[in-house]
Amino acid sequence: MQKEAQDDDALLRRIAEAEGEALRELYRKYGGLVYGIGLRITGDAAVAEEVAQDVFMSAWRGAASYRPDLGAVATWLGRIARNRAIDALRGMKSRPMPLREDWGELADAEDTRSPDPAEEAGRSQRAKEVRAAVAELPEGQRTALSLAFFKGMSHSEIAAALGLPLGTVKSRIRDAMRSLRDKLGEGGSA
Amino acid sequence: MTDHEEIAGLLTGYALACLDSEDEEAVREHLAGCAECRSELAALRLSVGELAAAMAPCPPPAGLEERIMSALPRIRARPRLIPPFLAAAAAILIALLGAGNVLQWQRSQADSARRAAGGLVTMALLGSGAGSSAFGTIVLDPEDNEGVLAVRGLDSPGASGRYQLWLVKGERKASGGLFEVDSHGYGSLVLDVPADFRGFDALMVTLEPRGGSASPSGRAVMQGSR
Ligand SMILES: [Zn+2]
Numbered sequence: 001m002q003k004e005a006q007d008d009d010a011l012l013r014r015i016a017e018a019e020g021e022a023l024r025e026l027y028r029k030y031g032g033l034v035y036g037i038g039l040r041i042t043g044d045a046a047v048a049e050e051v052a053q054d055v056f057m058s059a060w061r062g063a064a065s066y067r068p069d070l071g072a073v074a075t076w077l078g079r080i081a082r083n084r085a086i087d088a089l090r091g092m093k094s095r096p097m098p099l100r101e102d103w104g105e106l107a108d109a110e111d112t113r114s115p116d117p118a119e120e121a122g123r124s125q126r127a128k129e130v131r132a133a134v135a136e137l138p139e140g141q142r143t144a145l146s147l148a149f150f151k152g153m154s155h156s157e158i159a160a161a162l163g164l165p166l167g168t169v170k171s172r173i174r175d176a177m178r179s180l181r182d183k184l185g186e187g188g189s190a
Numbered sequence: 191m192t193d194h195e196e197i198a199g200l201l202t203g204y205a206l207a208c209l210d211s212e213d214e215e216a217v218r219e220h221l222a223g224c225a226e227c228r229s230e231l232a233a234l235r236l237s238v239g240e241l242a243a244a245m246a247p248c249p250p251p252a253g254l255e256e257r258i259m260s261a262l263p264r265i266r267a268r269p270r271l272i273p274p275f276l277a278a279a280a281a282i283l284i285a286l287l288g289a290g291n292v293l294q295w296q297r298s299q300a301d302s303a304r305r306a307a308g309g310l311v312t313m314a315l316l317g318s319g320a321g322s323s324a325f326g327t328i329v330l331d332p333e334d335n336e337g338v339l340a341v342r343g344l345d346s347p348g349a350s351g352r353y354q355l356w357l358v359k360g361e362r363k364a365s366g367g368l369f370e371v372d373s374h375g376y377g378s379l380v381l382d383v384p385a386d387f388r389g390f391d392a393l394m395v396t397l398e399p400r401g402g403s404a405s406p407s408g409r410a411v412m413q414g415s416r
Contacts (some may be wrong), residue, residue, distance in 0.1 A: 126351030
């Protein structure tokens with residue numbers, strides 16, 4: 001695990017030095033993750049491809065700003081990919097159907113294999129911990145968090161969709177994130 | 191004006207990019223002046239990344255890798271050997287630039303921007319903008335395949351920036367590569383001219399992020415034409 005983080009850190013430094021082959025290695029390792037995030041959030045293969053292209057171009061430009069002390073490369077790429085996918089989703093004329101995705105379903109779909117077995121092995125343990133922590137959230141919190149995370153819905157949109165007071169939605173999302181952090185700790189892979 | 195406690199309660203939404211716009215604006219303003227909230231936000235963003243990274247991967251379509259690779263700016267991955275005839279020319283140029291006789295150098299360049307010297311072609315680049323004292327020259331082989339650029343008088347691009355040379359042909363621009371400058375303001379670069387840019391019309395230099403850009407994003411800091 002430690003070695004994994006060192007390898008990734010070295011990879012990002014090579015990308016920061018504008019070495020194209022290093023970006024290819026990054027893609028081969030995390031392309032499945034990034035594309036998967038784009039696909040699950042937007043529900044559209046073509047849009048997911050555009051999202052992935054954007055994410056790797058951002059990685060190419062922003063590799064120098066990657067800080068290993070602020071999380072693993074998968075986490076860094078994952079957040080960029082999720083945010084790009086949400087932007088793309090907001091820009092789509094017809095949004096995909098209301099919430100079908102949940103981390104619970106994702107956990108069930110775990111037999112979806114990454115193209116690279118090493119990638120899967122390196123990440124799956126942490127991913128399992130995260131999914132387990134999400135699954136333990138009270139249902140109300142998990143639903144509100146899912147709508148924000150997968151659909152990019154604002155607090156007031158979620159309140160309207162669930163028929164809840166705005167303050168309740170805000171505190172559910174906040175409490176959900178707080179308890180995830182408590183369970184998962186600050187670090188990446190301990 | 192904004193209450194730290196109130197903003198702290200909105201940081202989760204901010205990290206998830208799901209705040210309503212007026213809240214988002216309030217958080218952004220507050221963050222500028224509150225280190226505690228900035229560090230809290232960094233931790234929350236990490237959690238968002240963890241949630242994203244926990245999603246199951248999906249095999250991407252077959253052509254995506256090549257599409258991503260071919261979209262990269264054309265930039266040399268590693269320094270390479272300079273052909274001997276260009277290395278000699280570059281050494282002379284750098285000595286000339288270092289001689290400090292700027293006026294004489296500029297005058298000689300001004301006579302003709304393009305001079306054949308032993309089959310090599312030189313072009314001058316001058317800093318754009320009133321305050322700029324940057325100048326430089328590029329030596330190209332007769333076939334326009336490769337060249338050496340030497341510049342002087344540019345400010346440091348900073349740790350996160352690089353200068354990027356651009357070849358301009360008609361409306362099109364292609365990257366000629368990235369370079370840094372040393373503490374004395376000197377920089378140099380070995381250039382491969384892409385086949386479809388032989389006989390280019392002009393050159394320009396811009397300041398770009400460290401990894402370079404696919405097209406110029408800033409204003410030219412240096413320019414030169416044939
Ligand atoms: Zn604060």
